[in-house]
Amino acid sequence: MRMFKPAIMLLTLLLVCPAWGGQDGQLLERLRVDHGALKAAERDLLRHQQQGNLGVTETREYAAYVDRLRQRVVRDCVALAAAEVVVPANIDCPQQTPPIAGPVAIDQQSEQTDDERAAVLDAELNAELGEFDQRLLREQERVKAAKPPAAGGGSQGGAGSATEGAEGAEGAEGAEGAEGGRSGDLAGSGEPGVTGEPRENGDLAAPPTTSGAAGGPGQQTTIKDQPNDVPDGSDDDIVARQFREAAERATDPETKKKLWEEYRNYKQGTL
Amino acid sequence: MAWRNLLFIPLVLLAGCSTISSHRSIDNDVQIEKPVGEITENQLLDVWIELFDPGELQVDENDSKGLSVDIREAEARYLPLLLRDTMEKTGYWGAVRVVPRGTEGGEVLVQGVILESDGERLELKITALDASGREWFSSTYEAEVSLQAYQDAEPGGHEVFQALFNAIANDLAVYRATLEPDDILTVRRIAELRFAGDLAPDVFSNYLQRSDKGQFTIVRLPATDDPMVRRVSAIRERDFLLIDTLNGRFDNFYQTMQEPYVQWRKTRLEELESLRAIEREARNRKLIGAAAIIGAIAIEVLGGDSSRAATGTLRDVMVIGGAYAIKTGFDKDSETTIHRDAIEELGESFSADTKPLVVDVEGETHKLTGSAEVQYAKWRALLKQIYAAETGLPGTIN
Numbered sequence: 001m002r003m004f005k006p007a008i009m010l011l012t013l014l015l016v017c018p019a020w021g022g023q024d025g026q027l028l029e030r031l032r033v034d035h036g037a038l039k040a041a042e043r044d045l046l047r048h049q050q051q052g053n054l055g056v057t058e059t060r061e062y063a064a065y066v067d068r069l070r071q072r073v074v075r076d077c078v079a080l081a082a083a084e085v086v087v088p089a090n091i092d093c094p095q096q097t098p099p100i101a102g103p104v105a106i107d108q109q110s111e112q113t114d115d116e117r118a119a120v121l122d123a124e125l126n127a128e129l130g131e132f133d134q135r136l137l138r139e140q141e142r143v144k145a146a147k148p149p150a151a152g153g154g155s156q157g158g159a160g161s162a163t164e165g166a167e168g169a170e171g172a173e174g175a176e177g178a179e180g181g182r183s184g185d186l187a188g189s190g191e192p193g194v195t196g197e198p199r200e201n202g203d204l205a206a207p208p209t210t211s212g213a214a215g216g217p218g219q220q221t222t223i224k225d226q227p228n229d230v231p232d233g234s235d236d237d238i239v240a241r242q243f244r245e246a247a248e249r250a251t252d253p254e255t256k257k258k259l260w261e262e263y264r265n266y267k268q269g270t271l
Numbered sequence: 272m273a274w275r276n277l278l279f280i281p282l283v284l285l286a287g288c289s290t291i292s293s294h295r296s297i298d299n300d301v302q303i304e305k306p307v308g309e310i311t312e313n314q315l316l317d318v319w320i321e322l323f324d325p326g327e328l329q330v331d332e333n334d335s336k337g338l339s340v341d342i343r344e345a346e347a348r349y350l351p352l353l354l355r356d357t358m359e360k361t362g363y364w365g366a367v368r369v370v371p372r373g374t375e376g377g378e379v380l381v382q383g384v385i386l387e388s389d390g391e392r393l394e395l396k397i398t399a400l401d402a403s404g405r406e407w408f409s410s411t412y413e414a415e416v417s418l419q420a421y422q423d424a425e426p427g428g429h430e431v432f433q434a435l436f437n438a439i440a441n442d443l444a445v446y447r448a449t450l451e452p453d454d455i456l457t458v459r460r461i462a463e464l465r466f467a468g469d470l471a472p473d474v475f476s477n478y479l480q481r482s483d484k485g486q487f488t489i490v491r492l493p494a495t496d497d498p499m500v501r502r503v504s505a506i507r508e509r510d511f512l513l514i515d516t517l518n519g520r521f522d523n524f525y526q527t528m529q530e531p532y533v534q535w536r537k538t539r540l541e542e543l544e545s546l547r548a549i550e551r552e553a554r555n556r557k558l559i560g561a562a563a564i565i566g567a568i569a570i571e572v573l574g575g576d577s578s579r580a581a582t583g584t585l586r587d588v589m590v591i592g593g594a595y596a597i598k599t600g601f602d603k604d605s606e607t608t609i610h611r612d613a614i615e616e617l618g619e620s621f622s623a624d625t626k627p628l629v630v631d632v633e634g635e636t637h638k639l640t641g642s643a644e645v646q647y648a649k650w651r652a653l654l655k656q657i658y659a660a661e662t663g664l665p666g667t668i669n
Contacts, residue, residue, distance in 0.1 A: 114660045114661065114663055115660075117656075117660040118657050118660035118661045121653055121656050121657045121660060122502075122657060124653060125502060125650065125653045125654070125657065128646070128649060128650065128653065129505055129506070129509060132509050132646055133509070133512070135642070136509070136512050136513060136516050139516050139639060140516050140519060143516060143519035143520055143523060144519070146523055147522075147523055147526070148523060148526045148527045237554075237557075239554070239557040239558055239560075239561045239597070239600070242558060242561045242562070242565070243561055243565070246565045252572055252573070254572050255568060255569065255572040255573070258568045258571075258572070259565065259568060262561075262564055262565075262568070266561070266597065269601070
């Protein structure tokens with residue numbers, strides 16, 4: 001709409017200055033201005049039509065504006081001719097007869113048959129489709145222009161160092177793995193004693209808090225009594241659980257006490 | 272017509288029946304199934320894959336380390352394109368397009384939700400339905416890849432989770448194989464009538480019936496030479512063109528994102544592997560230490576006086592050694608911070624890279640669909656006026 005602005009302002013100026021007419025000189029000046037505006041608008045419209053960058057509605061509105069300008073020029077020419085003023089040679093007065101009393105409000109739709117109206121609308125639809133195609137075509141060209149260059153190689157970055165780190169860590173883990181097996185033996189070595197003596201130590205000091213069944217025939221009774229000052233173990237990690245379970249399984253009070261002590265130390269991070 | 276079914280023999284054998292499991296754990300060697308011959312054009316269904324729902328990140332802070340909503344938003348646009356490309360290669364389908372969520376008019380619609388995606392594991396919930404409103408299936412697909420998979424993949428080449436997308440494409444083809452030619456035709460017609468009904472409800476609303484469950488059935492068909500059908504078809508062609516243009520934008524996004532995305536997933540996984548190795552080592556050291564201390568206590572308590580005296584030094588060594596092992600375990604723990612920070616930084620950096628890309632493609636999508644919406648509104652009004660003129664129904668003249 002930027003291109004319409006000067007012309008619209010000019011037209012508005014002309015419309016709000018009714019006292020302009022009257023004097024021949026003023027009439028001639030108005031013709032010059034109107035004629036100049038008409039020629040500029042005609043050229044502009046033609047250029048936009050050739051470039052195809054105006055929509056159907058915009059083209060129609062612009063053409064109507066040009067038509068109004070032309071009628072105004074014709075009116076000026078008629079007025080000057082009536083006043084017997086010679087129109088300068090560089091102004092070509094159009095041969096169109098101006099309307100006598102402004103535009104007549106004719107309902108063109110009611111003058112058309114249904115078929116004609118449908119045909120007009122159909123044509124409008126086709127024009128809109130064509131315009132949409134143009135827009136999409138332009139968009140596709142923009143998409144093509146924005147296409148990133150084909151992805152190439154060469155994105156090595158600093159991944160190498162991270163890989164090396166991982167490999168190093170795995171190597172260390174392998175070495176510890178062997179010891180892990182041995183630690184299992186160690187852990188297991190304590191168990192026969194723990195599980196093998198429940199009956200001998202049935203007189204444990206603290207009343208046992210039994211979990212599970214109340215000791216069926218041959219069933220191991222798990223005693224989970226724990227000192228009041230140790231936490232419930234809900235946030236134990238795997239190592240703390242080892243201490244806790246060993247302490248819970250222990251039937252000997254002294255062993256139990258020491259294991260709980262280790263558990264506390266571990267939980268407090270003092271080991 | 273029986274010969275047509277021969278095209279789907281491998282799939283029917285593969286599936287055994289049309290039931291598709293609601294949860295699929297995908298092996299990395301799932302290959303894509305292809306028809307044995309070419310499917311005729313009138314038996315092809317167009318597929319629209321909606322941009323995925325980015326889902327929600329894991330609540331657990333450790334699990335969601337280095338992941339972000341921005342990355343998920345980018346993946347929600349990236350992953351559907353992988354599925355599209357996979358499906359296009361099968362030859363089972365007509366046009367396969369990625370569309371913004373909530374887009375109407377597809378013959379087969381595939382919707383996806385990202386349940387998990389961290390470079391190592393990918394879990395998607397995929398729902399497929401056709402234009403008649405019939406749900407084909409709704410399944411979750413999960414796959415896990417190792418670091419080796421990234422190391423083996425060529426830059427810009429093979430997608431490490433390709434097997435998962437192959438499995439989805441295969442399941443869609445399996446369901447497609449259960450449809451009779453008439454079913455295909457009906458789906459195509461319903462899709463067209465739904466589009467027409469959206470564009471010109473005055474004209475086309477009575478051609479379809481919608482059940483309470485949202486399923487569409489055809490009540491009647493318009494005449495083949497109906498000029499309104501011709502007009503709507505012309506607009507539908509533009510709709511396809513619009514979506515193709517959008518897919519051009521999505522493709523640009525995909526290509527820009529591909530390399531940094533693959534690199535981010537790979538590097539993240541490398542850091543994660545290092546982190547796990549250190550955590551394992553730290554844990555093992557602590558376990559060994561704990562076992563040594565437990566053993567020392569057992570020897571001390573359970574042994575006799577003589578053995579207690581004989582093993583005094585050993586027990587001391589075990590206790591001291593155990594305590595030391597636990598201490599080194601804790602020391603090792605502190606090394607994990609480096610990798611945790613690295614994972615976090617990688618995520619932040621990749622987030623910062625992808626966010627503008629997402630904003631850009633989202634803006635372009637809105638711009639295009641927004642202007643198209645204005646255009647469609649004009650077309651709707653025009654169609655309404657044309658219909659009024661052709662039928663002489665004054666009430667419909669706008």
